[in-house]
Amino acid sequence: MIRRILPHPLLSLFVALIWMLLVNRFAWGSLLFALALGVIIPIVTASYWPDRARIRNPLAIAGYVVIVLHDIIKANIDVAKIVLFKPSRDLQPAWLVVPLEITTPEAIAVLMGTITLTPGTVSCDLAEDGSALLVHALHCPDPESTIDEMKTRYEARLKEIFL
């Protein structure tokens, strides 16, 4: 019964929150409408999204976000240095193949997003059976350690967050 009314509780919460942020000032009427939208939209779109993201450890998400923001700032400065000061002939672009241990689509999607958001690496493709990621790196003299860092820094944490 509860599954029929709320197929995706997290999505409902997210939709309601986004609507409240769009309205930009608090009013009880808007809150009611936001909750109504949060119930209706997941029901209407349920057939496009049969699976649920199962989250084991919600507190770990905050830690993950902090780490990613820190890495974005650090990598941005590194890439800015490369773009401004490194001549093109010294550049060592590389294709990296990152073998994956996480299997759920949500976790892989978050990992791909993280890899692209940290400048210097762009995730380009996924193997057909979801066992590896193809990543392009702007300047990568040591592919092994870059792959290792991605696996220990992001994938290990995602494995704890997603079931």
Place this chain on the structure above:
Amino acid sequence: MSILGEILIAALLVSGGVFGLVGAWGLVRLPDMMTRLHGPTKAATLGVGSVLIASMLHFWLHHGVLSWHELLITIFVLITSPITGLFIAKAHMHLSWQQGELPRPPSGVEWCTYGRGAENSPIVTVDGPEKPCE
């Protein structure tokens, strides 16, 4: 409004401008398409992000209204820029990379761009007719 807040906003604006400019310069300067893809991710994340946060702080400190729209736009840009990056990379690989020029995945299958399509992929299971919504 305190002088400290003004300095913070100014610092955010300046750093946002610098990163946006460096991203665009990377787009012009870098030698080939795959390396050029790295420029805009920088402009999108830190450049636009810090300008939006500066705007949020400015309206809060100057006008006394806490505006959530900037936060919403920041999150939206942060979520969508990896997706556009991935799509452009895939379109580029589809157009101008041969399969043999890329490293192979370790398990012996192909990359999705060169594969058999979503309907025949090993991870997508289509069992019978589509289930009705519960």
Place this chain on the structure above:
Amino acid sequence: MSILNLALLFAFGCFSLAQLLCLYRVMRATGFSDRVLALDTMAINMIALLTLFGIQRGAQVYFEASMLFAMVGFISTVAFAKFILRGDIIE
């Protein structure tokens, strides 16, 4: 002239120059994906420019415009890439 106005002016200059560099890349693109990447970057820089206008004028209407820009830019880029990859946009 306060420090905030100077910073605003600097940011305006940076993002305008960035737009011009992207425009150069749109004109001198080496392929389809190159041109679309530059156009996508222009849409993202436009969000920043509109936000800067909003700060300068002290008006919040510009945020609606920049939000629309964010959404339209994203959807058009994805639609293009989908068309290249699958030959169709809505299957």
